[in-house]
Amino acid sequence: MSPSWLNKARWTQVRKDAEFNRLRRISSPSYVFRGNNSVLWDLQGEEEILLCGAAGTGKTLAILCFINELAWRYAGLRVLIVRKVRVDLTRTTLVTYERDVMGYGNPLVATVQRESRKVYRYPNKSEIVIGGMDRPGSILSGEYDIIYPAEAVQFTLNDWETLIMRLRSGVYPYPAIIGDTNPDRKEHWLKQRSDKGVTKLLNTYHKDNPAYWDIVAQQWTPAGVRYVLGKLSRLTGVRKERYLLNKWVNAEGMIYEDWNEDIHLINADDLPDFKFRIRSIDFGFNNPFVCQWWGVDYDGRAYLYREIYQTRLLVEDAAVLIKNLTGDEHIQADIADHDAEDRETLRRRGINTIPADKAVSEGLQEVMGRIRVEDDGKPRLFIVRGARVTEDIELKSAGMPTSTQEEIGGYIWNDKKNKDEPVKADDHGMDTMRYAMMYLRNEVGTKVLTEWWTDD
Ligand SMILES: Nc1ncnc2c1ncn2[C@@H]1O[C@H](COP(=O)(O)OP(=O)(O)OP(=O)(O)O)[C@@H](O)[C@H]1O
Ligand SMILES: [Mg+2]
Structure with missing residues (x-):
């Protein structure tokens, strides 16, 4: 070993150590x-x-x-x-x-x-x-x-x-x-x-x-005022209890009380073949825009297998996203909330929608019926884990639901005794799901399917 080699090896090590320490320093927040x-x-x-x-x-x-x-x-x-x-x-x-x-x-x-x-x-x-x-x-x-x-x-x-x-x-x-x-x-x-x-x-x-x-001043920081006293304080019901007050509580008067994540959630790998697919859409900008893709199997069971659930999404941008996500899947029908302008925006981009049947009470009954486990041990409505494509960070950080699945546990009756109408909050996925199930009841339950493409 020559001294010059030794020096070189030591020099290499010194440089390695310096780089290691530099990386460690910049990776150690205080x-x-x-x-x-x-x-x-x-x-x-x-x-x-x-x-x-x-x-x-x-x-x-x-x-x-x-x-x-x-x-x-x-x-x-x-x-x-x-x-x-x-x-x-x-x-x-x-x-x-x-x-x-x-x-x-x-x-x-x-x-x-x-x-x-x-x-x-x-x-x-x-x-x-x-x-x-x-x-x-x-x-x-x-x-x-x-x-x-x-x-x-x-x-x-x-x-x-x-x-x-x-x-x-x-x-x-x-x-x-x-x-x-x-x-x-x-x-x-x-x-x-x-x-x-x-x-x-x-x-x-x-x-x-x-x-x-701020522990020194014993007061909320400006960010704390905005977030804790602002955003989180505006939550209602069970979400307020959990996300603001840190309480393990159940929603009282849950509408879909038979909902059980062990039964109704499934992995994408376990999906059966679909006989046909539909999409259901609820418009929103400050509230989430929701688009659900439902697949229906040969026994009539419905699977929510993909979902957009996003605020601040323009309808025209949503249309592009919907088409990209759909790829070459054949969608039999698009059902949407009634807003004429938004439906027209979709139509111009090749998504022809049918106005949804918005009858609340019947819609709720229809969904409840599908959620109920039948004699064969299975329900007729499932949600695929990870169906929602992108988590909306604004909603997440505000303690709001970020998908249809997350709405279900907090979807409650306005009057727990009379059970005639839901509380109108955090219900965008709930509405969209009702539209889809009412379409299946009205159009598919009684008629022979005529398959057609949206004109894209
Ligand atoms: N010790 C800290 N010092 C400075 N900022 C912090 C500290 N802890 C958290 N924060 C900031 O507060 C915000 C919330 O923190 P974090 O995401 O860790 O909360 P969380 O309890 O995990 O929230 P969630 O229940 O929504 O997941 C983040 O912007 C984070 O950077
Ligand atoms: Mg966290």
Whole structure:
């Protein structure tokens, strides 16, 4: 070994170390965490942890910063960040990770598109794997030191137990599953599991989040005034209880009381062949524009397999999106709310709509009938997990439903005794679904189908 070679090797190492330290520095944000958002380091040895809180209490940022710090400290750490549906990670958790933890421009997050991201790699061989339980594929063949199920109430108990099996005693001595969630139904399995002490549930509050509460001045920050006192305070019913007040409560007077996510939600891979397809549309701009694609199988069962649920979408742009998403699928009919101008906008872009049958009471009966489980053990209405194509971040951060599926649990009777009309809030997917089911009842139930194309 010549001295010059030695110097070169050492110089290379020095440069590598400097680059490593630079990357670590730019990837280490200095947030202050308060309350239960700050205790993750003290819970070593706890295998199941759940940060629970109203919307925007800082849970996601706290968990991501914890994971990031572990990844730097423990070379070769393996982490899984998982959501029930993979696409829903893209605009929420991964944005928080890339923007607020690592920082845009950071080379560790810059190379791959977020939608197709499968893993984040650290220079010390630590890895954060990304996935969804809708397409578990390879994520469940690996083992992990930390597993972060984001929005944990969306998982089934079976999912949760499957994830626990993937924990390993690797480079980090305290493998753990650390989830976060907003509260949900009182009898949700995750609440029960926490009440039994199997999962350690830690509550987080808006005043724990420095972005919203100024602890020195003891007052809401301007962002806190806008978000907590503004947006969240405008919520109503069960959503207010859960997303503003952090309470596990049930909606009283639920209209579709037979709705059961274990029965009515299915994975896209389990869909049967469709005999025909329809689309149902409800217009909105400040409220979400909703377009639902329904497939009907040979037994007449209806499956909501794709959905646009988006605010601030112009009808003309929606028309383009609808056509792109539909591709070469043959749509037998388009049913829409009655707004003449909006229907005309769609017509000019090749989507000819039939005005919906908006009879509320009959529509509700029709949907209820389809949701009811029949003698063969199956209902006649299903929603495909992950049907909604893009999560509307404005709605999500305001604690509002972001899909038809998310409306159902909070869709309640105005008068719980008389049960004659629904509360008119968060019902855009509900209306659209009624239009579709009324079309099936009126047009398909009685007539032979005449197949036709929209003239695009
Ligand atoms: N410790 C902190 N310091 C500064 N800003 C924070 C902190 N914690 C959270 N925030 C900011 O507050 C906002 C909400 O945080 P976050 O998304 O982590 O909340 P959450 O509890 O996960 O919300 P949700 O229930 O809606 O998922 C984000 O913009 C985040 O950057
Ligand atoms: Mg969150």
